[in-house]
Amino acid sequence: MAVDTTRNTQIYTTWGRKTAKPVKPDVAGKMISKAKRPLMVVGSGIVGDETLTEKTIIIAKKGIPVAATGHSMIVFNGMDVDAKYINVHALAHYLGDAKWKGLDNQGPYDTIFFLGHKKYYLEQVLSGLKNFTDLKTISIERHFMQNATLSFGNLRTEVHLEALDEFIENL
Amino acid sequence: MSDIPTGSISIEDLENVQITIGKVVGAIEKKASDEGIEVGPTPKPGISTLRDWDYKLLSRYQPVYTPVCDQCCYCTFGKCDLSGNKEGACGINMEGHQAREFMLRVITGAAAHAGHGRHLLHHLIHLHGRDHPIDVGPSNLLAPNIQAVTGIKPETIGDLEEVMDYVEEQLTQLLATVHAGQEGSAMDFESKALHGGMLDHVGMEVSDIVQISCMGMPKSDPEAPLAEIGMGCIDSTKPVLLVIGHNVAGVTNIIDYLNDHDLSDKVELAGLCCTAIDMTRYQMDKGGKPYAKIVGSLAKELKMIRSGVPDVIVVDEQCVRADVLAESKKLSIPVITTNEKIMYGLPNRTNSSPESIIEDLSSGREAGALILDYDLLAEVSTELTIKMSKIRDEMGIKALPNEEELREIAARCVQCGACEMDCPDNLPIMAAMKAGAEGDFTKFEYLHDKCIACGRCDQACPKEIPILNIMEKASQKLIREEKGYMRAGRGQISDPEIREEGVNLVFGTTPGIIAMVGCSNYPDGTKDLYTVADEMLKRNYIVLMSGCSAMDLGMYKDEYGQTLYEKYPSKFLAGNLINVGSCVSNAHITGAAIKVAAIFAQRQVAGNYEEIADYITNRIGAVGVAWGAYSQKASSIATGCNRLGIPVVVGPHGSKYRKALIGKPYDEDTWKVYDARDGSEMPIPPSPEFLLTTADTIEELLPMLAKNCIRPSDGNLGRMIKLTHYIEMSQKYLGQMPDDWYKFVRGETDLPIAKREELLKILEKDYGWEIDWKRKKIISGPAMKLDISSQPTNVKRLCKEGC
Structure with a gap:
């Protein structure tokens, strides 16, 4: 049965009037599949969480380039995926620069999605991207991210994992 | 006019008449001249005086804005939605507003320290008189920040009044720019923020040297208790x-x-x-x-x-x-x-x-x-x-519930999640509450160190559960064991210490200074500070502590029951751990960098801020860490470091300061300086990569620290040491060789000895560098060459005449 990730979009404070649209896993997965240059930005939150790590690697193995931020690189080493370490704040800066050729020198990205980040930290990164770039950003985190273009709502851990499975099926 | 001395004068034949002269216009300048002290080009700089220097920094380290609020509500035109970098009713756009907001934080912090300094100065002048001498230890350069910025060489606490007058006047001018309309340039607000940060270090220095001088505080004492x-x-x-x-x-x-x-x-x-x-x-x-x-x-x-x-x-x-x-x-x-x-x-x-x-x-x-x-x-x-x-x-005051009451309170929880959502770190409170209702409070013990005790969870709970009290009661055993030692703040780094260590810092044989400053808004508990400091101390960095970080570091002990303060000596030498003191003692950290320029390199200090900052930017491998930065003061301390070219990393909560200053290593044009010997351009390595940025975790932070201590002036031994730490810490904490290590190699002698052959092979195979394998020398490939006598500078006027 499809997981509904759009119900709870409660926020505890607001950045302003522009708010992410809640998105379902299948829609998010298909959007990533259709993107010309997607980028998965992974945070340190996956380190030590075996299930989340496993799912993240499955996504990366679909051929999606990975920006391994924080110390998440530790889980990608030797996994035969296209992952590179970068600081997430620096990444947010470079993503807004038309001259940046990407982590692999292959050109700019068009759709960025996020997994494994601290909620407050990612909201700030997304706030920068929302206000100063035209990039499409998708959050597939456990918490609703107001500053993304599209985001899963607030989910219990087990529901989040189910949602990720459905997201993967649609990649 | 300035021949009249300050102080009290009695007039003969006039009984009970005493004239007190507080300040004589031009007296300090004349005194400087009499003592043969040259005053540089920018004593008491105004808002625009050091703007060119700021713009040089900002052209390499560009502002990265991450707004906390998309709206501006400064005036009754608004509130205005600035999202998407739109302009508001007054004409300011999101970038400009964010820069203004950041500057406001900086000057708020600077005002807090300056207000503190002024209060102490009033109080201590009242107790000890204006002529009480400044005594901060065995130094001639008593007030490096004050001298570099104002040109004033204070000798008595009364001399500090003029310094405070200057700081207060500048802060007022900066605050005036916050008014609606006016400045529209984000870059000029950034320059103003840097000005405010610089003033902060002057205000802090006044605060600490006056209390050290009058309150019997340790004076550059490595044996502080x-x-x-x-x-x-x-x-x-x-x-x-x-x-x-x-x-x-x-x-x-x-x-x-x-x-x-x-x-x-x-x-x-x-x-x-x-x-x-x-x-x-x-x-x-x-x-x-x-x-x-x-x-x-x-x-x-x-x-x-x-x-x-x-x-x-x-x-x-x-x-x-x-x-x-x-x-x-x-x-x-x-x-x-x-x-x-x-x-x-x-x-x-x-x-x-x-x-x-x-x-x-x-x-x-x-x-x-x-x-x-x-x-x-x-x-x-x-x-x-x-x-x-x-x-x-x-x-019979009873503060915390007993165990039976605890269980009953925990059972009231309806698992709505409001507490977790409101918790700044989204800590797993619901799971702890569920276990607590069943009599298991160990999960609350786990939360105890991670919790910053803001109390927002209590406010959010619809069942009015006193969550913080539960945590505290459940952690009583841990709390009873919270006993450690902190070395009392020792104050300034003395001139003799700088003479001894300056050369090692400039050539990099002491790999760097890590200054761990600021507050307690940690992303993952206090123990992270211990881990970072211990790692850097083992690697022979000088670790300087101050404020809340200095306190929290003392809470942890190693397997032998020793805190780091007991384990490491506290001289200004490689591998030493120094607590300079409280918040206002942060001025001694920038002061130490200024002293290296003044004492080791014999650069003129008084009123010569740009040259001093330029020297520090290119030569002193120092990085600030404000891992738990939360306050406006932390932003002003960091920004004062930034104007001197000292980079600062804040923890992930620091992203809420709204802005970072980050360079682009791939934009090679920005990584060039002049060689002051002939004015020619020389490439430099992309380090520091930033002036202000965040890190997600300490595992990310540690290799960042090693890398961002690299400076153009490193000798080959120094670069080799720094590169060794960068590579080793990347491997230890990220599990890989860093992608950019080769950018810091100027010749084979920069390579870590133990890995030299292996790295030469990688340079040949992956980067196409030409290697003479007989002599194990690099023939071609590096983007820059090792030239120990080069004189890197960002300031054209400092190049030799005719360049």
Whole structure:
């Protein structure tokens, strides 16, 4: 049965009037599949969480380039995926620069999605991207991210994992 | 005119007439001239004076804005939605507004320190007179920040008044630019923020050198004593007087009163935040053991109050919770405010008799009092503490629930998730509550160190569950074991220490200075500080501590039961751990960098800020870490470092400062400087990569620190050492060789010896560098060459004449 990730979009404070649209896993997965240059930005939150790590690697193995931020690189080493370490704040800066050729020198990205980040930290990164770039950003985190273009709502851990499975099926 | 000296003059034949001359226009400049001190091109710079320097920094390190709010609500045109970088009704766009907001934080922080400095200066001049000499230890360069910025070489505490006049005037001018409309350029707001940061270090320096000079604090003393720290070191069987804040002025009177009345072993004096640090420095310049004990940082404030242990609380200024009175009232703890910055609506009892105040507060007629006279404060707070201890014992004040009550309270939880959503770190409170309802409170123990005790969870809970109290009660065993040692703040780095270590820092054989400063808003608990400091100390970096970080570092012990303060010596040498002191002692960190330029490199200091900053930018491998930065003061401290070219990493919460300054390593044009020998352009390595940025975790932070200590001036041995640490820490914490290590290689001698052959092979195979394998030398490939006599500078005018 499809997981509904759009119900709870409660926020505890607001950045302003522009708010992410809640998105379902299948829609998010298909959007990533259709993107010309997607980028998965992974945070340190996956380190030590075996299930989340496993799912993240499955996504990366679909051929999606990975920006391994924080110390998440530790889980990608030797996994035969296209992952590179970068600081997430620096990444947010470079993503807004038309001259940046990407982590692999292959050109700019068009759709960025996020997994494994601290909620407050990612909201700030997304706030920068929302206000100063035209990039499409998708959050597939456990918490609703107001500053993304599209985001899963607030989910219990087990529901989040189910949602990720459905997201993967649609990649 | 300036031949008239300052000070007091009696006139012959005129009995009872004394003329006091406070300030003579031009006197300090004349004195500088008489003493052969040259004053550089920018004494007392105005807002635009160092703008060119700022623009040089900002062209390499561009502002990255991450707004906390998409709206501007400064004026009644608004509020205006600026999302998408739109302009508001006054014409300012999102970038400009964010830069303005950041600058406002910086000048707020600078004003807090400067206000503190002015208050101390007034107070200590009143006690000791304007002619009291500045004595900060065995140094000639007594006030490096003050001299570099203002050109003034202060010798007495009275000389500092003119310095404060300058800082206050500039802060007022900066604050004026916040008014609606006016400045529209984000870059100029950034320049103004850098100006405010620079002023902050001047204000902090005034604060600390005046208290060191007059309060008997350690003077550049590597043997400063160890002070007890931790909630567990407080003896709650005695009457407990808790002081909270940053300004130790009134507390020194309390310490004197306790000593004078033979009460020092009868009353437990405990402190929170920087007041706690500074009271362990008081009268310690001749040795001894600090009598006062440190509870900890701001994160312990609410926990300490709710423990019910304090019998009286005295607050002064800055990082003090706004609800201290409200929280204390619940537990019958009288509160005394002592500074105009915090008055909590309490009656001013400065002119009342001690007996009447003690009667009103001990009877509960008044919840507290404002007392601005420190002798009165000392008597009232001490005697009231003794009295309240008995009264509160008799009242049977019970602060925390018992275990049975705990379980009942936890069972009220409906698992709605409001607490977790409101928690700044989204800590797993619901799971702890669920386990607690079943009698298992171990999950709350796990939360104890991670929790910053802000109390937002309590406010959010629809069932009014006192979540923080549960955590504290469940963690009683841990709290009892929270006992450690912090080395009392030693103050400035002395001139002889700089003479000894300066060369190692400039050539990189001491791999760098890691300055761990700031507050307690940690992303993952306090132990991370210990891990970072220990790793860097083992690798021979100099680690400087200050403020809340200095306190929290002392809370952890190694397997032999030693804190890092006990384990590592505290000279200004490689592998040493130094606590400079409280928040305002941060000026000694930038001061040390200025001293290297002045003493080791013989650069002119007075009024010569740009040249000094340029020297530091290119030569001194120092990185600041404000891992738990939360306050406006942390932003001003960091920004003051930034104007000197010292990069700062803040923890992930620091992203809420709204802006970072980050360079683009792939934009090679920005990584060039002049060689001052002939004015030619020379490429430099992309380090520091940023002036202000965030890191997600300490595992990310550690390799960042190593990399960003690399500087153009490194000798081959220094570069080899720095590169070794960068590679090793990347492998240890990220599990891989860094992608960009080769960018820092100028020749084979820069390569770590143990890995030289392996790395030469990689350079040949992956990067196409040409290697002479017989001699194991690099023939071609590096983007820059090793030239130990090059003179990197960002400032064209500093190149030799004719360039």
